[in-house]
Amino acid sequence: MKSRSNWLLIAAAAVVIAHPTAQAQAPLDAEAIVVGAGLSGLAAAVEMGRAGVNVRIVDMNSVMGGHAVMAGGFAIADSPLQARLGYEDSPEKAYRDWMEWTEDGNAEWTRFYAENSREHIWDWLGDMNVEFIRIAGGWENSVPRFHHTFRGAVDVVRALYREALSLPSVSFDWNENVESLVVDGDRVAGVATRNTRTGEESTLRGRYVVLATGGFAGNIERVLANWRTDLPRPDRLLLGASPLAQGSGLDLATGAGASLKWMNRHYIYTNGIVDPRDPAQTLAITGGNGNSLWVNQQGLRFTNEDGRDKEILADLMVQNPTSYWSIFDEKSRDRFAMRGREWIKNRVDGHTVLDNPDAVVKANSLDAIAAETGLPAGPLKASVARFNELVASGRDTDFNRFASADNAPPTIDTPPYYAIEYFPMPRKSMGGVAVDLETRALDASGEPVPGLYAVGELTGSVGINGTHGMDGMFLGPALVTGRVAGQSISRLHAANNETLPLKAQTVEEPMPDPATWRADLDANALRALVDLDREGYWHFQISHELVLERSYECTMCHSARVPFAAIDNREHKLAQVNVCGNCHGR
Ligand SMILES: Cc1cc2nc3c(=O)[nH]c(=O)nc-3n(C[C@H](O)[C@H](O)[C@H](O)COP(=O)(O)OP(=O)(O)OC[C@H]3O[C@@H](n4cnc5c(N)ncnc54)[C@H](O)[C@@H]3O)c2cc1C
Ligand code: HEC
Ligand code: HEC
Known part of the structure; x- marks a missing residue:
């Protein structure tokens, strides 16, 4: 990615307003840019990659998966496993249960979810060899609907990530924090990022931007600033979500004209x-x-x-x-x-x-x-x-x-x-960016902000939970909304039927010679690396603290295919994702 200052970015936007046609010819970095490689962003990318849309996924973290690597199960209505276990379910029954529990859940999305969760989640993931093996019950469900895979949701994001890595038109940028959206006139046209490791600033231009940055439950101040009006404020809240869940996507979206909804539901x-x-x-x-x-x-x-x-x-x-x-x-x-x-x-x-x-x-x-x-x-x-x-x-x-x-x-x-x-x-957050049934971000008057989509927990799981959260109704909607955004953009891509002026793809790092990976590093060297105060190494540090504490052998995870280095190539990443389960999941 080429470095460019924010100042130049603003100048570029101004030029665009003056010469819209000239800008339309400028080469794009991707047709669609997805911000966030969590469950919703991965689902959107897989959907688009399969339809031949050129996609760049940008994430501030060094690893994929977002919250889902810590999470459990999905709500699915009327699944084959329910039938096998003798639970009689139907979309209608699920819709009634959920609307009753939430009291103020979004009826349109709840209906869509009840009618489509089986195809969107069970069938789709089944085709990627994801297997749900057990179902739990819960207050909101008259029959059990909370579906789990063996290790939990980490199984699902790993399957989606592998699928994304197999799609040639999908590529990833790691450690890239999106700081603002590029707006040309009234249209969102890209993202401005800062690399968390190098500090380098870049701009990526695309025709569509999908925000998949997750919720803001890790931001206690923001939760308290948007506290429920029907309950007294708590004296003290502990941090129950990831410190990464700051809600930066809310600011990105509002900065580009989108509006927020249900912000006091948590x-x-x-x-x-x-x-x-x-x-x-x-x-x-x-x-x-x-x-x-x-x-x-x-x-x-x-x-x-x-x-x-x-x-x-x-x-x-x-x-x-x-x-x-x-x-x-x-x-x-x-x-x-x-x-x-x-x-x-x-x-x-x-x-x-x-x-x-x-x-x-x-x-x-x-x-x-x-x-x-x-x-x-x-x-x-x-x-x-x-x-x-x-x-x-x-x-x-x-x-x-x-x-x-x-x-x-x-x-x-x-x-x-x-x-x-x-x-x-x-x-978990149950409010966020307002979207329509295609996940297009909406402005204050309810009109779509051109070029901008929002999915997953960033949308408050599209209001399905109302004021009272439900089991599996965060992962499920993250996947479903990601797919809906991906399908919506794929339809536009097919209808446009034109060859976009795309910049040449960066050539990926080659695999190292298996004989030369840095096998000389040991626990002492690792201690020194972990102790370095470096921005952008959050996951490396937190995971390798654990490696040191538990005295894991490096070769439990590292090899010529997973060397001691920040790796950025498909084969490496495919091999690296095999080791996540050594810590994540049961
Ligand atoms: C401990 C725990 C257990 C849970 N268990 C369940 C469960 O059993 N069932 C259920 O349904 N839900 C569960 N949830 C909630 C569920 O995991 C999340 O709602 C869901 O995974 C959110 O997915 P997402 O794609 O919307 O966002 P996230 O998973 O939060 O992903 C967002 C991604 O965007 C990246 N990002 C954020 N901001 C930026 C930026 N500015 N620039 C670049 N990248 C950015 C982040 O690094 C991250 O990778 C659980 C949550 C927690 C914390
Ligand atoms: C249980 C699995 C596991 C073990 C054991 C393990 N690592 Fe890692 N290592 C990983 C993963 C996963 C990453 C990628 C982390 C990231 O990018 O956040 C990684 C990344 C690294 C990196 C690259 C960091 C960077 O991005 O610059 C180094 C260096 C490293 N490990 C050294 C070691 C050493 C030395 C040992 C043994 C003393 C070790 N690791 C043991 C899983 C492991
Ligand atoms: C050596 C153990 C270890 C390995 C291996 C490991 N992780 Fe982690 N990971 C952790 C720890 C510890 C945390 C922090 C959890 C916490 O919040 O306390 C974490 C957190 C995360 C988070 C943030 C979750 C959130 O809620 O925001 C993601 C995403 C993640 N890991 C992805 C991965 C992926 C992908 C792999 C495989 C490539 C991997 N991890 C391998 C230990 C590990």
Whole structure:
């Protein structure tokens, strides 16, 4: 990519307005530019690449996949696996369930999704050898619909990425942060990027730009600035999404005239524990114990611990402060389990958290628990006694958690006791760039911004979740909207039926001679590299910290095909993607 300053960019845009025809002849870097190589961007690129559209995917990260590498499953209605397992489903049933749960979900997209998820997700991925093997249920679904592959969504992005690498008209640029969109007159005509490693600034021109930059749940300030009007603000939110999920695409889109919608809808989880390993004490890890009793900071029970997540959130937001303690005893110790993404850095076993005094208060009496947590002893002991009384009676007349002895949890009476403090945390964004049913970005008057598309979590998953998030309704819509954008652009490409003046493709680096890869690097050399304070090496650093901590052999992942270097060639990238599963996925 050629370097060009922003100043020149603005000048170029001005020239365009004066001489539109001259600009139309200028060679483009690609027909379509996709910003973001997460699930939605990859789906768009595969769709377009197969239709012969020339595509450049630009990502600020050094690796593909986005959030999906940490994520679980997809919502699919009426799948062959459901039929095999005896779950009777239909698009109509799914539509009704989802609209009922979300209350204010986007009806048009919900209908489209209910009617097409099977073809768009199950069939399409099946053709790429992605296999869904199990389905989970959830509050919003009258039949189970939450479909999982073996390792989780990392399986899906790896399959899409392999497919994209096999398409000659699709190419990737890594470590390129898109800082603004190029606008010619009223039309979006490209992106201005800054390389996160070299600082080099470039411009890529294309006929269509697809923004696939993900949500903003990793940006606590932005979430709080757009807080729900129907619930009090929390005192403290932990970070429950990737630090990469800043919502930069929102600014790119509005900068080019697009409007935003539903910005105060967020999927807030209530099971965040402060990561004891995070010096800043802002990162959440997640885990829980199905046998526990929850009390607010006054020591009082405040919700049905087994209730629906949207109601737990509403119950928690009216507490002061908005955090709570989960209390259980030695009998229930084994019910505690960790789940969720950050656990990748830790042991899978929940007990390393239970035995970590920085994460959990453990003591031989409830008085000692009170003393260490700061909870008032009287109310805490009364809440536990009341809970035990309800368990013994077989009916939770206070919060309706159980209605028979069979469903009741065990009593809490066997020391040592455990107490874990929980905070709310934003996980997923349910608002963002306004789009139509073709994923064209819309301006404030509802007209498409020419040349601009937005997909995935950046659109708030097209409002399908309404105010109350659903399982699998982020990955699913990311894939579906990515495909819809890709199909829409592919149709225009076919209708235009012209040869675009495209710049020559950059020649890719050749494979190194297998005998000469830098096999001399060892753990000491790696330590030095990881410790360098370098922008653009976030994933290299965070992943190789783990390599060092776990004393992995380099050859577990590296070889002549995956050398110790930033690699930028199809064969290398194909080989490199085989090693992701050593850390991501179960
Ligand atoms: C821990 C966790 C678990 C989850 N589990 C589930 C689940 O089980 N089911 C479900 O449906 N959903 C789940 N989700 C949500 C789901 O993973 C995401 O909504 C989905 O993957 C979003 O895909 P996307 O393509 O829209 O964006 P992302 O995956 O966020 O990808 C965006 C990409 O754009 C790049 N980018 C961003 N800004 C720029 C820029 N300015 N310039 C260049 N590149 C940029 C990023 O580097 C990234 O690669 C989970 C989320 C988390 C955090
Ligand atoms: C479990 C898999 C795994 C192991 C083990 C591993 N690596 Fe890597 N390595 C990767 C992946 C994946 C990348 C690409 C990371 C990225 O770009 O973010 C990579 C990239 C690199 C890079 C290139 C960084 C850059 O972009 O400039 C170097 C250097 C490197 N590894 C050195 C080592 C050394 C030395 C060891 C052994 C001490 C090692 N790695 C062990 C998976 C691994
Ligand atoms: C040695 C372990 C290791 C390997 C191998 C590895 N990663 Fe990672 N990766 C991590 C860790 C650790 C994180 C940070 C997770 C966190 O937020 O704590 C991470 C984060 C990511 C993220 C950001 C996720 C998000 O939510 O924003 C992406 C994308 C990613 N990895 C992709 C890959 C890909 C693609 C590969 C294979 C080419 C790969 N990783 C290989 C350890 C690894």
